[in-house]
Amino acid sequence: MLQFKNTAWYLNLKTEFWRHPNRLTALKVVTAMFALVLPFIVTNHAYIAVTLALGVVAAALSETDDHPRGRLKALITTIISFAITTCSVTLLKPFPLIFGFGFIASTIVFVIIGGISERYRGISYGAILIGIYAMLGYDNDLDWYVQPFLLCSGALFYGLISLFLLYRKPWRLLDEQLSMGFIALSKYLEEKSKLFPSSTNEQVDIGNKLALLNVEVVNALEKCKEVINIYSHEVDDQKDLLPYLQRFMLLQSLHERAASSHEKYERLGNKIEYKELLEGFSELLHQLSHAAELVAENMLTGQEYNHPVSIGWIVNALEFEIEKIPEKDQQLLILLLHNLSRSHVSLKNLNTPERSTSIPRLGQDKRTVKERIKDQLRFSHPRMRYAIRLSFCFTIGFLLNYFLELEKGEWIYMTSLFVSQPTYRETRQRLFQRILGTISGVVIGVSIIQLLPTDLGQMLLMLSCAFFFFLYLRNKYSYAVVFITIYVLSANNLTSSAGMEILIPRTIDTVIGALLSFLAVRFLWPNWQYKRVPKLLADALDKNANYFHTILNELNDKNTKSDDDYDYRLARRLAHKADNELTLAWRSMRVEPHKKRKVMDQAFTLTYLNHALLSYVSALGAQRDILHIKQNIFHDTAQHIENTLVETSHLISNNSRSNADISLKPLLVTLKDKINELDVSEERQQLRLLYNIGAVSNKIMNEASAVKR
Template sequence: MSEKNQWLSVFINPLRKQAWFETFRQAFWSNPDRLMAAKATFAIVLLAVPFVVAGKSVIGITLALGALAGALSETDDHPRGRIKSLALKVVSFGFSSFAVALLNPYPIILGFGLAISTIGFILIGGLSERYRGVTFGAILVGIYTMQGIDNSPGWYLQPILLSAGALFYGLLSLVLLFYHPWRLLEEQLARGYLALATYLEEKAKLFPSDKTRQGQLRNQLALQNVQLVAALDRCKDVLNSYGDAVKDEEPLKPYMRYFMLLQSLHERAASSHERYDLLSDDPENKELLEGIGQTLLQLSLAIKQFANSLLAGTPYRHPVSLAWMVNALKDQFEKAENKATHPLAPLINNLNRSHQSLVNLNEDQQRSLTPRLAKDERTIGERLKAQLNWNHPRLRYAIRLSLCFLVGFAISEGFQIARGEWIILTSLFVCQPSYSETRRRLLQRVLGTLTGVIAGVLIVQLFPTSAGQLVLMLASAFTFLFWLRRNYSISVIFITIFVLSAFSLITDEGVAIMVPRLVDTVIGSVLAIISVRLLWPDWQYKRLPGLIKEALSKNTAYFQAIINEYEHESTDDDFDYRVARRQAHRADNALVLAWQGMQMEPKNRQHFRKQAFTLTYLNHALLSYLSALGAHRQQQQLTTIELLSIAKDVLAALQEVTNSMQVQNGVRDKHIDNLMHEIKEHLNNTEQGEALQQFNLLFNIADVTAHILKRANVLAIHQK
């Protein structure tokens, strides 16, 4: 890769000496959202400005829409993968646009063709992340073609220009990527570390905490964990993309170590050793708990600093404030009585280990081998076959969206609605796989469009000339892309202003079309919510028992993997353990999202809402205790034979709970009560520090398991 980049260095190296270039790096290179917005806007400037100035606004705006579609459908791939993705994108964009242009004189065929092709594109998009971006862009470009066909000088012009715009943006993005091939890895890792920092900020609120806030804080942590695990999955996917593309793994090793460290820090952050609300009731623990909270905040700041160093390409400098805080916490702990058996000892040890991991961040001795990462080993045919199942949510979503398009197109054609294609465009963005997601998008889209219409009509009066409206279009394009991942409602405001200024440049009717756009947005949004409400709605209360079973099953597998690690000496590549841990977090996240989604559903569909909240809290607590046991696996062994035996008994009890959920027998397992009584006896008779802490963790795991069984059986009885 370095040889291929030599020609770029000839141009780039002299620029590095310029002050403005360093300002650019700090302003854009260290901010992924800003960089993406700047790339797309720069491409739009190069494509649109010359043609608008020359009086060829239709050509310029169509090229700009192609570049915008290319940016929205961009995937996170190694440069070689990006080349393949770009080739697929140009071909699919051209096919979609040409098909719409050719079929435009035949509305009935066009409508059914749009619906059928949408199903195909959505299912192809489910094969991989690369295909998902390309197929979404193809659907979007097809709708763009429908919107602009009346203004196009020739039926063939739009397909060429839209594809050319996407190609131009893709080539510009590739140039930047070849300049710094590892940029995507650094960006995804930085997002992962920033998500971890946010999680730690939230967790710091537990120290100290009281019982009344414990449930709410735990559920907020569970919601934040969803974002963090999603970021970890994206990191893994990009690492796999790079691992498949490069022959020499040596340059990949530092990034792999950063990813493994992120996983390790996440496990320690997600772990819970005690009921911190109960410890907060003891005045003797107050200073220690407050110190732990402050240390978590300092650790969060250090992790943010490392994320920023990844993005900016600067060396990481470990903050002195964190080292000082950790030392102060340890000094305070030294003053505590019964240090060996103190319930906060494992947590303080965890914080110190996280601090030391960041101190020794760049030491090659951390991990000499490149560990394996989990991959989807299924063939393309197997992935497609899995989706061709009526119970698969992607197939249902594909049919639902295609019917939305068909009905929207029929309304547009039947009532001769001006710019009726916006009904279809709105349905594309609003209609989501679940009712809760669709309802959330509906509110964001309608409010954003309404605000954008009002703001756009007022602002456009200040820029009546073509030059002023061109500047407004470029500024709104940049702002739309910048806010797209951060706040969808705000991004909708600016894409509405973009549309207003673009149409003002083409037809001088920007203000006139704003009211029709708002009406079409409402119609498209209503179609989306009706389709997801009436067509095979997947209400969360129906999914709840299955999600609980899945979460318990994955927690059981994670617990088994932890015991295996304790029984056998850990290796450099703890692949099976990491897979079990990731699957447990994914199952926990699915349960959390179901609880969150249930709150957006109709009141008469919110069955077992209170049980869902409690089970979400309990399952996340169980996962936290398991994480605490797993976080210490490389530092200590289960210190007695009794401990190993008890751990296996708790595992067996958890397995029994999972099995009882599978048959939904609604019977309280007395074995767990007996097991907890046995662990209590060991706690009363154990004085050794590590053994006492481990017995306490096992008791907490058994206790949470018993509570989950009780709540789950109540749910099972109600469902009979």
């Protein structure tokens, strides 16, 4: 009996251990740090211990998701770049002007190199960070090679541990990325469940939240695709990727169905007799959300996925209840139920997918390294502007540090590096998080350090803060800032025994660095969203039109459908990415200066309408395999809607000027009359869905004139 309890306890602990990727990363960092730091703390070599630990932190922040072979290449590149950076700092530090010029120039170079790929982005960021660490730890009394050797040794030690663990579980990173995708989908489904029942006003608010959550799902899908492509370049047998590709394709399919909208459900929500029926749909979406969460857990822990039996019961109950309501109202819900039922069946058959030997294609960036760098060497490119802004912050920080002879003024650089982001919204958000987090961290850290006078106690504090920093880094940055501040304080205190006297200087340095970042993004070529909205809207309409066109092609001729659905999936992906860009532009506009919030209301309306249009088109796409179009008016109207979307896109972007009447109103009237003539049937449902696509397109066309450039 005791053995059984121990076994159960062990299994529960193991499951909990693998369920949280952030905990695994934090534990990996602290383990590497502890193994390096403890011997030198015990032997009173605090400088060596702290420098090695900083190397571990820089390496961990440089790490990106990669296949073991790719991770080995990345580790070699990381150590070489770290060695060049740290040696340059220690050799040039005695020559301020040369050092300053090299620091600024190398920052621009590293940022541009980081634009090559996600792998290089992590390495270049780590190289800049470890250079600042080398400045903070610079000691003129030491030989020039000592600090670079220690920092690179710490980075190498962590890299080897991480590489060893990755070789033990080479597919773990794919599991983590796919699980994040299913978790994002789960949140989307949970929010959508609030639509049933809901009023018109509530639907606008929920629609706005769904658009923001859709950003998370699409970003997760993009990250999954990127990691799968990385693995595809490294694995020997592409068929080893097939299970992960099947999960990825399932996630895409579930997202399309989740993003689908067939009708304006408030029409039934206003009827009391349908309240329980709509609550049933709410519960179905809630249970599907829970199922997506279980799939994510299955990917992380390896436990078998058990599909909730309750979902089948709810589907059967809803089918029974829908048959009781008038046929006129049935059509509002029957397509929705069918759509959700297909998601239920797909999840139910998760462990027994259709056997396939073909490897579906995923879009890849086929540009060469030279082409990727060349694309960034334009002043209008966001990454080039980011590089110049960051180098500007470092330049002002360097001048202040040089002329005012600040003690550890390198904190200004480090703060600017953490706060500076490509966009105004992200930088502004980081500004407050960094200042408040740093001030809180300094106050808390200095207080705790006074209570832990021994080196061993401060080492434990440093390790604990490192763990919590990496635990909260992805999800709660403000918390992470507090812990990394305490970490750096305890590390500095171990080497310099500084006490309360560092409280004010560190706070001032942090405020200066954060303000420099804010001023740079505020006044150096700010790309205000009101200037971007017309282009983003035009692009979103164009991509929606292409998505719609791809669906119509498959409906018109089933034989045009490719074996792996690549063209369709690409059109769908681009439509969602364009919708995300428009959503993020509106989201960013809300925190910009009041004078720059032009077309704020129009941007909100257009974001909501474009997401609604994408939802209706997704509903048509989700049904494309089973739809059999019989009405000629469907094809004629669909073609006219597609042409209208393209024409509106061109007019907004000023790519063409047409005097043609592109109003959809007369066509919608004709289509509505045709719908009213038909009895309740599949054809009537198809035309209603098309009518909704046309109606939203017409609204967008009318609203778009307010933001036309």
